[in-house]
Amino acid sequence: MKVHLIRSEGFDIEDFNNVFNLLKTTKGPIEFVPSEPIVLPESDNFIHYEDLKSFEKKHMPEWSMVHSYMPEERVFPMTKPVFTWEQLFQICQDFRSANNIPDTDYVMLLTEQANDLNWFGAIDESMKNYFIHTADWDHYFQNNVDVRFPIAYEIAVWLLRSMMFRNRIEIIDNIHENAQGCMMDFCQNKKDITIKMRTADVCPSCTELITNRDIRKNYLKQLFDTMESIRKNLLFRQRSVLLNEPSSMQIRGYRKDIYLRDLGDLQINLNPKEKTLYLLYLNHPEGINLSCLIDHKEELTAYYSMLTVSGSTERVESVINKMIDYRQAVDVSIQFSKIKNKFTTALGEFGNQYAIEKVGDKHKIVLNRELVQIVD
Template sequence: MQDLNNIIVELSELNVYTGFGYKLNIPYNYVVYFEKEQNKELSLYIRKNYEALKTKFASIDLNFIYQPLVMCSSKNLEEVIAYYFPQLNYYQIPNLASKEYSEKVIKQAVRVAADGIDEILNKDNFIPSKIDSDELLNLLDYKGNIKSGLLFFNMRHGAIGVSDFFNTNSNHNYELFFEEALFYLTPEKEDFALGDFSLDLSFLPNYSEQLDDDTKELVKDIENKLAELKDNGQILFLIPILKDLLNKQSEKIDFKSISKMEINSQNKIQLQYFKKEVELSHLTKAIYFLFLKHPEGINLKELGNYRKELLTIYTSVSNQLDFDKMAKSIDDVINIETKAIYTHLSRIKSAFYKIMDASFAKYYIVSGSGEDERIVLFNTKDIIWNNYDLFTPDML
């Protein structure tokens, strides 16, 4: 094994769980430079060799983050927060976070520009500004003794600093420091990465209906935007802003909470707490209302038993005047051999996935697979029906 003379390793119980769920936890593959006390030489070495260092860390699947050079942008930030944390819409936090983040981006750009000018004008005696790491260290709850170095999260959590041996060596070759740090952080073959990818997805129902193409594209786009926030290190600026905004709220936000549902007199489906409207076509909406009215679940093979009720709902919801045509549409839906019901269940699923992450959408869609019993997991007691009486067969 290689002798590690130039680094000192300090294992710590870093707080990588942000409280916002796994979507915004500190990524397992981050290696972040920090300073409790300014280390001019090390910081300057990183600035001059930043791209080469990022490439070396990437070769062992790690993402090296040097905060002063993180390229920040507030574009799409509000959209990402609102999608993965719909309950924050009630407090207007996505919008507030985007505004505060924009201000931070401007300040970051000014600092980088100022340092860039100083470096050009003073090539030989340029001194990089001290890196303000207090926000990061408080976020991670770091209580170690290393004054400057690297925070890591891949195998275990901890920090890597400059050793006494390195400090007594007049050469101060930081290439050796990073060489040993990379060697230490290189996982053994039997090791496996923990963090974002150690997810238990067993809570997700097994669906036979697929998302429509538009929804797949939208979800993929949102996922890519979140990945970009993580890949370029912007998440380290965003999380403290979100925490600060939530601390200012008088009410505690439960990130596992879901919204009550209101169906108004125009048959619009509103998720009050999320401040979202779920848009469905008239026939698909009628089918969704049928499942909401039967929290015990419905076996698709027995849909024929609900023909009269479904037709009653559809005539109340639809603006069509051709009763025979509406009846024909209902007959197609309840005939399992036409597979029309699966198309509508897919549309219901897609409608919710367009406005929120799967971890919340799963409560509202019609869960199940094949021809077996289908059920909406949402507690129907939390539905405010303004037109429930119109959906009873006796009205037909």
């Protein structure tokens, strides 16, 4: 079973890749396929939020359904452009036609554009086209949530709903108006979405419904595993700060991919240059002064040749020479801050322990190396 994920241009490519990588970490028969970004046409419609309450409220479609949200410094009343559900589903449909997507495949548009009924996501009457709203999650999850989690969660929930129900009316009929920590909670007050994600559960009546619907078990397993890893991640973020317990880290395979084990096996995506520096500092807990990087040329070259795909010997040499040139240390510092940013996005303030930071006259990763495991 294939699910095509399409990204509208305003949804950050890195966030999109992160969502995709997160979905990929759970094994199963559902295959997610990323696509080229698309540019949405201008919208003639606007949504007007009179106040915070209206921002946080979903509206029922005429045939009946709901969801809604938002944070940052938002000043009300506020008006912004929106797309109608019909417009968003039409974009999925156009994508199908343009790319000869089989009717059996699923198409999901991930877009930063708001929709007229103010939902987190929705499905069309074919039960094969969806949109997921990718913006405004900061309003519902404070302390800069990593947006990949709520977005991936919505993707999993909508796929599950399309397997549980024959049509949209059935979804509306079975949705829980009062939040009970079930993935079928309607969350008319969009704030309730955090409860639903923290439980990642299915209530007894929904369990019965799923049992009666003859859904393939391996589909269910993959979707539940995805929701469970998101739940673990959200809880870990809270608890690790509370208990001062960082996640263990695993470096895997010949590409030395970095995974945080206790965050639902979350991958931290570093590019080859960043990863080259990261592996060096990881291997040197004592720290390295930027002016001494030149002493580690051989080790850096070995990492970079292993990680880069476009690597002629000359190109590797020139990248490494630049990296170890103290006069260009500012470039290395920029890499360090990008690395730090990726860890703090995933871990909140806790990410500092995993970053390469200046301590005295050296840079180092302070993380307890007992938490680091390297596996082939």
